Amino acid sequence: MxxxxxxxxxxxxxxxxxxxxxxxxxxxxxxxxxxxxxxxxxxxxxxxxxxxxxxxxxxxxxxxxxxxxxxxxTGDEDCASQQPTVSAQQEWQVRIRELEKALEELPVHYREAIVLVVVLEESYARAAEILECDIGTIKSRINRGRRMLRAAMGEEI
CATH class of the missing domain: 1.10.1740.10 (RNA polymerase sigma factor, region 2, helix turn helix motif)
Structure with a gap:
């Protein structure tokens, strides 16, 4: 094990x-x-x-x-050590940060579903088991979450 x-x-x-x-x-x-x-x-x-x-x-x-x-x-949210000291220069790094920010701003139930299914490649069934909801709920959360991410990234919906 x-x-x-x-x-x-x-x-x-x-x-x-x-x-x-x-x-x-x-x-x-x-x-x-x-x-x-x-x-x-x-x-x-x-x-x-x-x-x-x-x-x-x-x-x-x-x-x-x-x-x-x-x-x-604790006050560590505004701690200077958590702030980046050098900004990214390449466009792809900027886009990744934009995507991370957009993902963080998603409502938590959409974010959890997206991360489990899209990022970690869990099946809809396993994601439903982990999040304790129906498979249909997972599918709709993924769909809505993707639309919200596209909109936040300025892409066509």
Missing amino acids: SDDILSYLPAMRAFARSLCGNATDADDLVQETLVRAIENISSYTPGTNLRAWLFTIMRNRFYSNCIKQKRER
Whole structure:
């Protein structure tokens, strides 16, 4: 099972990055997820989807952290060390940043669906399982999210 978990780490980091918005918090979230998974391994049913189980733990942990952060204002949102020191010079870097910003500005339910299905290449069924909703809901969230991203990027709809 540990080999399976190790193979999921890149996808877990990508999903965590989409939730957190920065690499440092994403790495912390992955670590918290793995700790929770180890603590609760007895609740995992062998033969079921381990990846979906880990992603569900991560998502729940992220929302718990959000609630906790609302109560504890640390002031790191405006910390100078979080600000880029050199702006990107190439057009593709600018477009990537625009896309990241547009993705961050999507409502969270659209962003989660887009990241799981489009970025991490999860199936609609697995995404529905992770996000605890119907497949039709995932499909409509992907469709609407893509339209919103195209509009934010200034592309024709």
